[in-house]
Structures are given as C-alpha cells and as structure tokens.
Amino acid sequence: MKTIVxxxxxxxxxxxxxxxxxxxxxxxxxxxxxxxFQEFSALAIVxxxxxxxxxxxxxxIYNVMP
Numbered sequence: 001m002k003t004i005v006x007x008x009x010x011x012x013x014x015x016x017x018x019x020x021x022x023x024x025x026x027x028x029x030x031x032x033x034x035x036x037f038q039e040f041s042a043l044a045i046v047x048x049x050x051x052x053x054x055x056x057x058x059x060x061i062y063n064v065m066p
Contacts, residue, residue: 001053001062002027009044020047022054022061030054 006023018040019033032043046052049063 001055002030004047004052004054004061007047009040009047011040020044024054030056 003025004022005025008021008023010019010021012018016037017033018035018037019031020035020040020043022030022032024030035043043061046061046063051064053062053064054060055062
C-alpha cells in the first residue's frame with residue numbers, strides 16, 4: 001500500500017464527472033477519473049478523514065489509524 005500525502009478533487013459541472021488526483025509518497029501521482037457523483041463523493045469522504053493509503057492491486061483507498 002502507498003501513503004497518500006495530498007490529493008486534488010476536480011468536479012466538472014457540465015459533464016457531471018469527477019476526477020481525483022492522489023499525490024503518493026515516493027512515487028508518481030495516481031489519477032482516478034470518469035467518476036460519477038456517488039463514486040466521487042465516497043472518495044472525498046474517505047480522503048477528508050486523513051491518514052489514507054492507496055492499494056493499487058485492489059484499486060482501493062483505506063483510512064488507517066494513526
């Protein structure tokens with residue numbers, strides 16, 4: 001799993017599609033795009049809690065206890 005150090009949320013009002021760019025520790029950013037509102041909102045909720053990790057094998061984001 002890779003540590004998420006920062007992220008950018010982008011929502012396109014016209015297309016009603018979202019994009020999340022994850023800045024990961026010691027590696028290139030991960031871009032998750034073409035998200036509908038429900039997917040975009042779910043990711044935003046998980047990310048706002050902080051201490052998140054990205055598992056690229058499962059394509060999942062987890063919150064971890066500090």
